Amino acid sequence: EVQLVESGGGVVRPGGSLRLSCAASGFTFDDYGMSWVRQAPGKGLEWVSGINWNGGSTGYADSVKGRFTISRDNAKNSLYLQMNSLRAEDTALYHCARDSPGDLKAFDIWGQGTMVTVSS
Amino acid sequence: DIQMTQSPSSLSASVGDRVTITCRASQSISSYLNWYQQKPGKAPKLLIYAASSLQSGVPSRFSGSGSGTDFTLTISSLQPEDFATYYCQQSYSTPRTFGQGTRLEIK
Numbered sequence: 153e154v155q156l157v158e159s160g161g162g163v164v165r166p167g168g169s170l171r172l173s174c175a176a177s178g179f180t181f182d183d184y185g186m187s188w189v190r191q192a193p194g195k196g197l198e199w200v201s202g203i204n205w206n207g208g209s210t211g212y213a214d215s216v217k218g219r220f221t222i223s224r225d226n227a228k229n230s231l232y233l234q235m236n237s238l239r240a241e242d243t244a245l246y247h248c249a250r251d252s253p254g255d256l257k258a259f260d261i262w263g264q265g266t267m268v269t270v271s272s
Numbered sequence: 273d274i275q276m277t278q279s280p281s282s283l284s285a286s287v288g289d290r291v292t293i294t295c296r297a298s299q300s301i302s303s304y305l306n307w308y309q310q311k312p313g314k315a316p317k318l319l320i321y322a323a324s325s326l327q328s329g330v331p332s333r334f335s336g337s338g339s340g341t342d343f344t345l346t347i348s349s350l351q352p353e354d355f356a357t358y359y360c361q362q363s364y365s366t367p368r369t370f371g372q373g374t375r376l377e378i379k
Contacts (some may be wrong), residue, residue: 176274187368189316196371196372197308197316197359197370199361199367199368211366212367214273247315256321256322256363257368258321258322261318261325
C-alpha cells in the first residue's frame with residue numbers, strides 16, 4: 153500500500169524549532185518529488201515547500217523562506233521539514249504529499265498530517 | 273505569485289443536482305490545474321489533474337475543463353458522499369498556490 157506517515161509535530165513556543173518527518177512506503181521514493189502542505193485550523197490549503205527527487209532543487213513559500221528547510225534521505229525513504237523561528241501563524245496541520253509523475257506536479261498521495269501548535 | 277480565485281466560496285445543492293465550481297488564475301497557467309476534494313478530518317484527495325484528466329479511481333461524474341486562466345470542475349449528478357470542500361491548485365510555477373476552497377453543502 154502506498155503510504156505517507158508524518159510525525160514530529162507538537163506544541164512549541166514562539167521562536168522555537170521543530171523538525172517534521174514523513175515516512176514513505178509502498179513506492180520507489182526516489183522516483184518522486186515531494187512537498188509539504190499545511191492547513192491552519194478552519195482555513196484552506198497552503199503549499200509550504202517542495203523538493204525534487206534527489207534534493208537538488210527546492211522551493212519555499214514566501215511565508216516560510218529563510219526559516220524552514222526541506223530535505224530528504226532517499227536511503228531512509230524519508231522527507232523532512234526543519235522549522236526554525238516559529239510564529240503563531242505557523243500553527244497548522246502539516247501534510248506531506250507526493251508529486252504525480254512527470255512535470256504535471258499534482259499532489260497524488262497525501263499523508264494524514266502532523267499538528268504543529270505555536271503558542272506561549 | 274499566481275493567485276487562484278474560486279467561486280462560489282460555498283454552495284448548497286441537492287442529491288442528483290449538477291454542480292459547477294469555477295477557478296480563475298491571475299495569469300495563464302496553460303493546463304497546469306488540479307482539483308482536490310477534502311472531507312472533514314481527512315487529507316485532500318486528488319480528483320482531476322492537468323485540468324481535465326480524471327485521477328484513477330475517481331468516479332466519472334467528476335469532470336474538469338478549461339485552459340489558460342479559466343477552469344471548471346463539474347459534478348454531473350451529486351451523490352451523498354460528494355458533500356465536501358473542493359480546492360483548485362496551480363502547478364505551473366512555484367509557489368504552487370491553491371484556491372481558497374468551495375464548501376459544498378446539502379440543501
